[in-house]
Amino acid sequence: MSNTIVIFGASGDLTSRKLIPALYSLYLKKRLPGDIRIVGCSRSPFTHDQWRSELEVSTSNFTSKFAKDSFREFASSIFYQKVDVGDQEDFKSLFRFLDEVEPDNNPTRIYYLSTAPRFFAPAIENLGIAHRELSVSGREPELRGNLLRRIVIEKPFGTDLESAHLLNEKIHQVFDESQVYRIDHYLGKETVQNMMVLRFANSIFEPLWNRNYIDNVQIVCSESVDVGRRGGYYDSSGVLRDMFQNHLLQLLMITAMECPARFNASLVRDEKVKVLQAIKPFSSEEVRTETYRAQYDGYLDSDGVPAGSKTATFAAIKLKIENWRWNGVPFYLSSGKALAKRSTQIVIQFHDPPTLLFTDGPKEHWDNNRLIIQIQPDEGIRMRFTTKVPDAGMELRTTDLDFKFAEEFTESMPDSYQRLLLDAIKGDASLFARSDEVEFAWKIIDPIIKSWQQTQNPKLYRYHPGVAIPESCDQWMHFQKKAWCRE
Ligand SMILES: NC(=O)c1ccc[n+]([C@@H]2O[C@H](COP(=O)([O-])OP(=O)(O)OC[C@H]3O[C@@H](n4cnc5c(N)ncnc54)[C@H](OP(=O)(O)O)[C@@H]3O)[C@@H](O)[C@H]2O)c1
Structure with missing residues (x-):
């Protein structure tokens, strides 16, 4: 099965300290599916190679087992795309890029929201709009209910009942609950x-x-x-x-x-x-x-x-x-x-x-x-x-x-993120x-x-x-x- 993980908040602390080290550790243990791509998105301007070099340094600091050669092999599946989650045009460019790097067999795609919580709603809304436009033109399947499209959301999930409820409503306008993976790393x-x-x-x-x-x-x-x-x-x-x-x-x-x-x-x-x-x-x-x-x-x-x-x-x-x-x-x-x-x-x-x-x-x-x-x-x-x-x-x-x-x-x-990322890739939401x-x-x-x-x-x-x-x-x-x- 082919998989793409799109990380919003790519230049942030969580991505460099936890997500990429966890994915690299899974790669070393041969637990990742063979055909996988990681596409990092944030506003900072990186080329693919610049981001890979940054991650090479951070991953060497945050994993117990690190080898340059294996990391570079792993990093050949890592890409970077400049995206402001509030900008619909950037989503269009992102989807054009995904079109280029993904195979034609409708891979599983996981959107990982690793940004500050105030960006969760705009990111979800813009994903919804981009998907709708693409599905009208037949280039993307319908988003809602499509179990090959999942969203992982970091904590905190709201700051009180009202904000959590509003965020749930926002998510459910675009994704079915079965597609949603809310992380609690415990x-x-x-x-x-x-x-x-x-x-x-x-x-x-x-x-x-x-x-x-x-x-x-x-x-x-x-x-x-x-x-x-x-x-x-x-x-x-x-x-x-x-x-x-x-x-x-x-x-x-x-x-x-x-x-x-x-x-x-x-x-x-x-x-x-x-x-x-x-x-x-x-x-x-x-x-x-x-x-x-x-x-x-x-x-x-x-x-x-x-x-x-x-x-x-x-x-x-x-x-x-x-x-x-x-x-x-x-x-x-x-x-x-x-x-x-x-x-x-x-x-x-x-x-x-x-x-x-x-x-x-x-x-x-x-x-x-x-x-x-x-x-x-x-x-x-x-x-x-x-x-x-x-x-x-x-x-x-x-x-x-x-x-x-x-x-x-x-x-x-193993760090919790290894298990959680692997479960999200496999589509098992028991621990979310x-x-x-x-x-x-x-x-x-x-x-x-x-x-x-x-x-x-x-x-x-x-x-x-x-x-x-x-x-x-x-x-x-x-x-x-x-x-x-x-x-
Ligand atoms: N760090 C942790 O250990 C940890 C642990 C548990 C949970 N979390 C949660 O994980 C999330 C991320 O935390 P973090 O510590 O990684 O935060 P961070 O270091 O502040 O990173 C935030 C990321 O969001 C990006 N960003 C900001 N505005 C954006 C926009 N308009 N469009 C696209 N990207 C944007 C930033 O990159 P640019 O400025 O380049 O756009 C950066 O990559 C938060 O929800 C946090 O609560 C973090």
């Missing part, structure tokens, strides 16, 4: 996919995976970096839009979903959406009690951050999934910047044993059974349980069964967000953002850069008679 991570395998390809976990055995679930994404020079962008976004609406809710859906009847895009996404539908959006009183927010000291001095900004750089929220499996089990989501270490994990905290039979030694075994899925770094799975200390009466201690991907597999973990999924996620996050802005409740706490978790957030958890997992 879903491309091996450990996230492994979560589904852990649950649905083993028989020992699923019987325990419910309110009868689980006390609480913690989904935590800590970043050690601060906002750096992205202060201006970050301030208009904040931690809820940056991490919760997309990545953390995706992890929650995969943790809480029912097993789909088959592993295909529509059934997997149906089950994920049902999880979000079972979460009631917060009232403003619930926002006050069930959410926590903080800002790190020094944030206000970052470039681009307005004086007195109340933007949260750390947040924690407690969600309830009101269905038979999860009723009564709190899901704690937390994320923040400028913390002690970079780590993303899902912690399944099981109930205490019903009685404490062995009373020697410290009481730490009360919170003993815990499953930790480490998404990044040091990807792996850890199961914690209680054992006897040898030669110490009935003194107990906790022990780990510890599986690390790096110890079991010699190859380094569907329009209803995105809108349901906004329905949960929107009321929190609005209430934070309008009522200034709960209070915005402060924390020192470099702490594992803000102390006041520990207290917030303590108040709920729970504790954050610190492993």
Whole structure:
């Protein structure tokens, strides 16, 4: 099968740091279909060779395996076309160029929007117009519903429910939902996919995976970096839009979903959406009690951050999934910047044993059974349980069964974009967000953002850069008679 990937935003950071290195790595592993072209589009004036040379340098910096000869072989299928996505004439030139480089057998074409979000709508609209004109003259098949024409859209997908809905409407004027691939790169991570395998390809976990055995679930994404020079962008976004609406809710859906009847895009996404539908959006009183927010000291001095900004750089929220499996089990989501270490994990905290039979030694075994899925770094799975200390009466201690991907597999973990790009090429949308999924996620996050802005409740706490978790957030958890997992 013949394929063309058209990247809008070709001269940008994502293309050079992630997309081209991922495609090159797939090429080295011989996973790319033989007949493939990559056409980069942006406003900067490059010749094909100039762009190839730029990519050669960036790819050598951003891939672990790089060889000049193989890159040049790969790069012979890379082209550049100057396109302003707001200019219809440029699309005409682009399609003339595609006509020149594509074979006549109606190849699969993937349009990848790797531009700032404000260009998504004009790019889609102009693609629609260009396709319509060409299909009238018989040079292009009809666009809508044509599964050989797909569109990949980068995050962020809207800034609230209304803008996400408008963007979905705009997309659906041109593309059918089955042609749309909304990227959340967390879903491309091996450990996230492994979560589904852990649950649905083993028989020992699923019987325990419910309110009868689980006390609480913690989904935590800590970043050690601060906002750096992205202060201006970050301030208009904040931690809820940056991490919760997309990545953390995706992890929650995969943790809480029912097993789909088959592993295909529509059934997997149906089950994920049902999880979000079972979460009631917060009232403003619930926002006050069930959410926590903080800002790190020094944030206000970052470039681009307005004086007195109340933007949260750390947040924690407690969600309830009101269905038979999860009723009564709190899901704690937390994320923040400028913390002690970079780590993303899902912690399944099981109930205490019903009685404490062995009373020697410290009481730490009360919170003993815990499953930790480490998404990044040091990807792996850890199961914690209680054992006897040898030669110490009935003194107990906790022990780990510890599986690390790096110890079991010699190859380094592939970057998420490899899997996602390959799936988009193959036409498998299982790991991409569907329009209803995105809108349901906004329905949960929107009321929190609005209430934070309008009522200034709960209070915005402060924390020192470099702490594992803000102390006041520990207290917030303590108040709920729970504790954050610190492993
Ligand atoms: N960078 C990342 O690590 C990362 C991670 C996750 C998601 N994303 C998302 O990916 C997208 C791209 O991010 P980025 O960091 O690559 O942004 P960027 O470095 O600012 O690049 C933006 C690209 O858009 C092009 N562009 C701007 N105006 C254009 C126009 N009118 N017509 C055609 N092209 C235009 C720019 O090239 P010219 O100026 O030459 O036109 C440039 O190639 C964003 O939606 C971002 O949120 C990025």
